Amino acid sequence: MDLSLAIFVQIIAAVLLIIALMVGNAVVMVYMERKVAGFIQRRPGPYEVGPWGTLQAVCDSMKLLAKQLYRPGNVDLILYYLAPITAFFPVLLLFLAIPFGPWLTPLPVNDGIVLILAFAGLGVLSNLLAGWASNNKYSLLGAARAVSQTVAYEIPMILALLAVVLQSGSMDLKRITDQQGQWPWEWNIVLQPLAFFIYLVSLVGETNRAPFDLPEAESELTAGFHTEYSGMGFALFFLSEYANMLLVSFVAAVFFLGGYKGPFADGFWWLFLKAYAVMFFMVWIRWTFPRVRFDQLLNINWKWLLPLGLINLWLTAIIVKIAL
């Protein structure tokens, strides 16, 4: 891949669009989260601001923009301000490799999934920096939990994705999409149901969402690693958290649900529909299940997801070897 001017311009344009997508996604997700939470608890959710409360999330983000940046004493200054930025910027890169449509990949790379997994690991670093630099026991505990949880859940996630990679013989997200058909029974979820299940569980753990939201468990750690952040510092963490959710949903859609392919007409609308279906599932389980204990969390990972992922990968390898 040569870095000509055209590709440079393409990447700049893509990054701008991705920033717009991240902010828009956060607004949509806050509204969806609150509405779904409301309906599950038999109450209406936000309904005062705008029609059906649709402007509530916009008002909330305006409030966050206008808030004072309050910094507690004795923080590690550089790391304290570096952490939200480290949380935000890697996510921009991650979306570059996603094939949004047949001719709509921001940056066509051969090993898209390697890029995604490598830079997704940086998210943990930002949590760790934030927890360490805040000089707060809750933040530090949250950071410690975030690191051990995210590092643990990355492994079954990678194993589940590797099974699909072995099966399709490529790490290129575009090629993986192209190998799947338009109709649901032609998608990888039919061939790799166990991998999809493992991926689904570990994406909840990877994005630190309930029932695996131990790094920011409100009832135990006030807000975990971002306790001491206010205003836009908090907003950047918030944005990157929702962007990470969107990213893992995109990867789930590409790897298991046929990506941009769908009945009647291929296009980015199918990818977004599938990704938001996965996001809706994440919201749904958040408002259904209570938070697990930390030992339970790691037991699920090391005792069940990891062996299952290994068995699945091994079986896939054998079947691929025999079939080809």
Added chain:
Amino acid sequence: MLQAIWDNIKGLYSLLVGMSITGRYLLSPVETIHYPRQVVADEIMASFRGPIQLTKGKKDPAQTRCISCQMCVKACPGHCLSVTKGDTKAPAQWLYDFSYCCLCGACVETCPTGALEFSHKVYLVTLTREELILDLLADLQKRAAILPESQPVPTANLAPPTVPDVESIGEPK
């Protein structure tokens, strides 16, 4: 080992059961009331135990049954009642500081004449603390004035009661 696997499969099934419950709730209609635009029906309010009020008199609704015996004042754990006896047994002033009231109902229980009851007022809002000191005699007379049409509207709302039950018993002067 097999037992553990079986337990986990059963656990997964229980997760599905939980998700089906929340999924059903997600699709069923909302149960809450949009307060400023809708209000709860009066039948439901009948079971609400709000701030206390004086019971309407048996003969004259504007006439309290209170005999100023101070039982409620002694029973109140928050010291929020103050009953001033008038010339007769009927109270001259009946003040109730709702900001101290814990709605325990001890006054209602102890009242020998049944002069106190819980009201069904849900929407009591004030801007200052002083406004929460309620004059229950004035409140009783206000409520007696808006009686349903079937009952005779009392003529002597504001005048002191003429022939109350308690006066015949009398207190030695």
